Amino acid sequence: GIQVEQSPPDLILQEGANSTLRCNFSDSVNNLQWFHQNPWGQLINLFYIPSGTKQNGRLSATTVATERYSLLYISSSQTTDSGVYFCAVERYGDSWGKLQFGAGTQVVVTP
Amino acid sequence: DTAVSQTPKYLVTQMGNDKSIKCEQNLGHDTMYWYKQDSKKFLKIMFSYNNKELIINETVPNRFSPKSPDKAHLNLHINSLELGDSAVYFCASNPGWSSYEQYFGPGTRLTVT
Numbered sequence: 494g495i496q497v498e499q500s501p502p503d504l505i506l507q508e509g510a511n512s513t514l515r516c517n518f519s520d521s522v523n524n525l526q527w528f529h530q531n532p533w534g535q536l537i538n539l540f541y542i543p544s545g546t547k548q549n550g551r552l553s554a555t556t557v558a559t560e561r562y563s564l565l566y567i568s569s570s571q572t573t574d575s576g577v578y579f580c581a582v583e584r585y586g587d588s589w590g591k592l593q594f595g596a597g598t599q600v601v602v603t604p
Numbered sequence: 605d606t607a608v609s610q611t612p613k614y615l616v617t618q619m620g621n622d623k624s625i626k627c628e629q630n631l632g633h634d635t636m637y638w639y640k641q642d643s644k645k646f647l648k649i650m651f652s653y654n655n656k657e658l659i660i661n662e663t664v665p666n667r668f669s670p671k672s673p674d675k676a677h678l679n680l681h682i683n684s685l686e687l688g689d690s691a692v693y694f695c696a697s698n699p700g701w702s703s704y705e706q707y708f709g710p711g712t713r714l715t716v717t
Contacts, residue, residue, distance in 0.1 A: 524704075526705060526706065528708070530645070534692060534710070534711050534713070535708075535710055535711070536694060536708040536711070538705060538706075538707060538708075541704075541705035577645055579647065581647075581706075589635060589652055589654060589659045589660055590635060590637070590652065590698050590704065590706055591649055591652070591660055592649060592706060593649075594646070594647040594648070596644075596645075596646060597645055
């Protein structure tokens with residue numbers, strides 16, 4: 494199956510700092526999503542981004558499909574950004590939205 | 605209005621019991637999923653249904669049986685619960701198949717004692 498590696502595994506930020514989370518995948522994909530799991534356990538969609546760049550407020554994401562990686566940028570971090578960030582992909586050739594998740598990046602934003 | 609809802613939110617039960625988790629989506633989506641998140645927060649797909657038809661069935665013990673009475677509902681029944689079944693179970697949906705965004709429910713935390 495496809496391998497999905499996220500880095501770093503843990504990240505501690507001071508409020509206001511910027512950060513970049515990375516997701517590497519081992520095969521071509523036709524679906525890539527970033528999720529934020531908040532401290533209450535809810536999985537929140539951040540981006541559906543199989544290729545290209547998107548921005549939503551302080552968050553932006555870039556996927557370079559030909560090089561098999563995606564980046565999530567958090568700017569001016571806030572304590573509400575704390576939680577686990579997951580990258581999930583569907584391998585090209587699979588169908589029906591069979592997402593494979595990375596292990597996540599645990600982010601702690603301190604005041 | 606909740607897009608993907610699950611009941612119950614918490615479920616505590618003893619080994620050997622049988623339990624069900626229900627999922628409903630009001631997004632008009634055709635495809636629904638069950639995922640399991642273990643104690644290390646690793647998420648893994650279990651099943652998927654498209655318009656009441658089973659389309660993904662990962663390596664899951666036979667004690668787990670999904671049922672989809674209609675395309676808006678996907679339930680998960682678990683027989684003879686074991687300690688290792690303790691996890692958070694998430695339901696998700698997407699509009700069709702493959703390259704669409706998936707939307708997740710709030711999760712059901714199952715604790716087997």
